[in-house]
Amino acid sequence: MTSQLKKEKSVSKVIVITSGKGGVGKTTSSAAIGAGLAKRGHKTVVIDFDVGLRNLDMIMGCERRVVYDFINVIQGEAKLKQALIRDKRVDTLYVLPTSQTRDKDALTQEGVEAVLNELREEFDYIICDSPAGIERGAQLAMYFADEAVVVTNPEVSSVRDSDRVLGLLNSKTKRAAEEGAEPIKAQVLLTRYDRARIEKGEMMTVDDVLEILAVPLLGIVPESPAVLKASNVGVPVVLDEPSAASQAYEDAVARLIGEEVEMRVDGERKPGLLRRLFGRSA
Amino acid sequence: MPIQDADERGAQAPATSTSFQLRGKLFTAVTLLPEGGVPDAGFYAALDEQLQKTPQFFNNAPVILDLQAAPALARSEDLRRVVDLLRERNLSAFGVQNARPAQLAAAQEAGLIAITTGNDTPLRVPRTEKKGAAKPPPPKPGRIISTPVRSGQTIIADEGDLVVIAPVSSGAELIAAGNIHVYGRLRGRAMAGAYGDARARIFCAKLEAELLAVAGLYRTSDSLEDELLGQGVQAFLDGNKLCVEALG
Numbered sequence: 090m091t092s093q094l095k096k097e098k099s100v101s102k103v104i105v106i107t108s109g110k111g112g113v114g115k116t117t118s119s120a121a122i123g124a125g126l127a128k129r130g131h132k133t134v135v136i137d138f139d140v141g142l143r144n145l146d147m148i149m150g151c152e153r154r155v156v157y158d159f160i161n162v163i164q165g166e167a168k169l170k171q172a173l174i175r176d177k178r179v180d181t182l183y184v185l186p187t188s189q190t191r192d193k194d195a196l197t198q199e200g201v202e203a204v205l206n207e208l209r210e211e212f213d214y215i216i217c218d219s220p221a222g223i224e225r226g227a228q229l230a231m232y233f234a235d236e237a238v239v240v241t242n243p244e245v246s247s248v249r250d251s252d253r254v255l256g257l258l259n260s261k262t263k264r265a266a267e268e269g270a271e272p273i274k275a276q277v278l279l280t281r282y283d284r285a286r287i288e289k290g291e292m293m294t295v296d297d298v299l300e301i302l303a304v305p306l307l308g309i310v311p312e313s314p315a316v317l318k319a320s321n322v323g324v325p326v327v328l329d330e331p332s333a334a335s336q337a338y339e340d341a342v343a344r345l346i347g348e349e350v351e352m353r354v355d356g357e358r359k360p361g362l363l364r365r366l367f368g369r370s371a
Numbered sequence: 372m373p374i375q376d377a378d379e380r381g382a383q384a385p386a387t388s389t390s391f392q393l394r395g396k397l398f399t400a401v402t403l404l405p406e407g408g409v410p411d412a413g414f415y416a417a418l419d420e421q422l423q424k425t426p427q428f429f430n431n432a433p434v435i436l437d438l439q440a441a442p443a444l445a446r447s448e449d450l451r452r453v454v455d456l457l458r459e460r461n462l463s464a465f466g467v468q469n470a471r472p473a474q475l476a477a478a479q480e481a482g483l484i485a486i487t488t489g490n491d492t493p494l495r496v497p498r499t500e501k502k503g504a505a506k507p508p509p510p511k512p513g514r515i516i517s518t519p520v521r522s523g524q525t526i527i528a529d530e531g532d533l534v535v536i537a538p539v540s541s542g543a544e545l546i547a548a549g550n551i552h553v554y555g556r557l558r559g560r561a562m563a564g565a566y567g568d569a570r571a572r573i574f575c576a577k578l579e580a581e582l583l584a585v586a587g588l589y590r591t592s593d594s595l596e597d598e599l600l601g602q603g604v605q606a607f608l609d610g611n612k613l614c615v616e617a618l619g
Contacts, residue, residue, distance in 0.1 A: 249541060
């Protein structure tokens with residue numbers, strides 16, 4: 090196992106993928122970022138906090154292997170090891186699926202903390218896929234986080250909701266509550282970026298978004314059929330064949346672990362000649 | 372027998388009879404220790420000086436005369452005179468303590484009771500200089516916020532001004548008793564003079580506010596002139612009108 094080779098294990102990080110608004114690409118981004126980290130050899134687990142709307146395991150392509158789930162573990166009905174599902178493609182990638190039959194009230198702060206503490210022993214990165222909204226499920230997903238990735242689409246309501254979530258990250262989390270703790274490091278991941286629509290003025294520009302949110306930019310993921318396809322066949326974008334979107338996620342992962350990567354849009358720095366001549370493709 | 376007694380007592384005490392209650396009462400008395408012989412003019416002059424420093428404190432204070440250091444104060448007419456002169460100064464002497472047997476007899480004759488219980492404590496006289504100089508209160512501190520104010524957050528400065536050195540997002544609220552200063556883009560709501568201070572103003576570096584209000588009078592972004600958007604402005608009350616003007 091690769092993880093066993095890395096003896097001098099760095100302190101594990103809990104990263105919440107959140108947004109406020111639904112449908113912006115949280116789960117897709119959780120799967121892609123988790124897979125991207127695992128591909129680089131970091132032992133990574135992705136936890137589905139969206140209790141009752143089990144999606145992560147579908148996007149990760151392991152829904153038929155779910156026996157026990159996060160809620161079973163919290164309620165003491167199963168051991169963590171029984172609920173964790175190891176990815177068949179990358180052996181450092183694990184999924185902790187959630188329950189489809191329960192709801193967010195089944196999550197308890199103590200239960201979540203206990204599970205996260207146990208995972209911290211094993212894993213380098215713990216990715217928490219937050220549900221939409223700002224209620225209990227979302228607040229518990231972010232409560233114990235060390236870092237946050239706020240997924241935003243370049244449109245007004247999504248940006249406003251992200252702003253609200255950034256406010257919660259700074260006020261309703263463990264790091265915010267603890268005196269002297271470093272605040273959660275939050276970065277924005279711009280998804281469903283569509284340059285044509287932005288140029289037509291139908292969507293906000295990157296600068297507009299960053300000006301409002303006032304946090305660092307983790308990456309720009311273009312709107313791409315590759316994302317939709319990967320979701321439907323249950324393959325995280327970065328494990329599928331290369332595309333502008335997968336490249337964007339790879340870059341985002343590199344920045345997440347502290348590498349300096351130049352920001353590219355649409356997988357290129359500038360629109361290429363062919364692209365200009367033949368129109369747009371993924 | 373005792374039970375029968377109790378029964379009889381119960382029977383003999385109808386609810387309508389004149390009765391009374393006894394209650395203990397604790398209070399603080401001032402102890403005055405005359406030194407030497409019979410108090411003279413110098414004694415009263417010194418006493419007056421002391422009383423003048425804190426006129427309210429000793430008003431009608433119950434006073435016990437401690438005769439420990441004044442063996443010569445043993446005649447009832449002398450004690451009566453002390454009581455009278457103290458009463459003129461709004462001090463009510465009612466007892467003596469540490470009295471010698473002869474002094475005790477004289478004190479009882481003068482209507483003073485013998486006090487044998489209680490502990491002496493140093494008198495906590497309020498500091499005179501505090502009362503004398505009524506300095507104006509220090510300026511209210513206010514609040515300084517240097518991180519972005521996000522949608523859904525409310526920042527309140529209960530006293531004084533609110534200064535924000537960061538952007539204020541739409542959906543955020545700033546509320547201050549005094550002025551509001553925003554040195555980033557103001558996209559949210561700002562309410563100055565929240566407790567009715569009509570002199571309060573709002574200053575902002577870049578106006579894109581949803582709402583500006585001073586002492587309850589407000590304007591929404593709809594009613595703000597387009598040419599003010601993105602400008603540095605101040606908002607203030609002129610009579611019953613909320614004026615928004617470009618700065619500089």
